[in-house]
Amino acid sequence: MGREVSKGDIGSLVLAVLAGGPCHGYAIAREVERQSREVLQMREGSLYPALRVLEAQGLIKGSWETGSSGPARKVYSLTTQGHDALVQKRHAWAEYARAINEFLGGTYEQSA
Numbered sequence: 001m002g003r004e005v006s007k008g009d010i011g012s013l014v015l016a017v018l019a020g021g022p023c024h025g026y027a028i029a030r031e032v033e034r035q036s037r038e039v040l041q042m043r044e045g046s047l048y049p050a051l052r053v054l055e056a057q058g059l060i061k062g063s064w065e066t067g068s069s070g071p072a073r074k075v076y077s078l079t080t081q082g083h084d085a086l087v088q089k090r091h092a093w094a095e096y097a098r099a100i101n102e103f104l105g106g107t108y109e110q111s112a
Contacts, residue, residue: 004041005032010050011059012093013042015078015086018060022077025051051076059085 005013017023017031028051029042054060059082066072078086 003039004043005046007046007050010042010046011054012086012089013040014047014050014054014076015059015082015089018076018078019083019086022075024065024073024075028076054082058082 013032014028017028017035020031023031025044025047029044029047032040032042051060051062055062055076058079060076061079062074062076064072065075
C-alpha cells in the first residue's frame with residue numbers, strides 16, 4: 001500500500017525523474033511509483049498543476065510530440081536551470097534527512 005506524495009515534494013521528484021531523460025506526465029507518475037517500489041503514489045490531479053508551475057519557473061520545458069498511434073502528448077525535459085535546482089534540492093534534502101536521522105536514529109546529543 002503506497003503513500004501519496006506530499007504537494008511540497010512533487011516538484012523535486014519530477015525534476016529527479018526528468019534528470020533521466022524526457023518524459024510525459026503519466027510516465028513521470030509511474031516512474032515515481034516504480035523507483036519508490038510502489039511506496040509513493042503520484043496522482044495526475046496533483047502532478048499536472050506542478051508541471052505547469054515548474055514550466056512557468058523555467059525548470060522544465062514541455063513540447064508536444066505526435067506518435068505513430070494515439071493523440072499528441074506533452075513531453076517534458078529538464079532545463080539547465082532545472083538541473084541546477086535539482087542539485088540544490090538534493091543537497092537540501094540530504095541535510096534535512098541527516099538531521100532527522102540524528103534524532104530518530106538516536107545519535108542526537110543534547111547540550112547541557
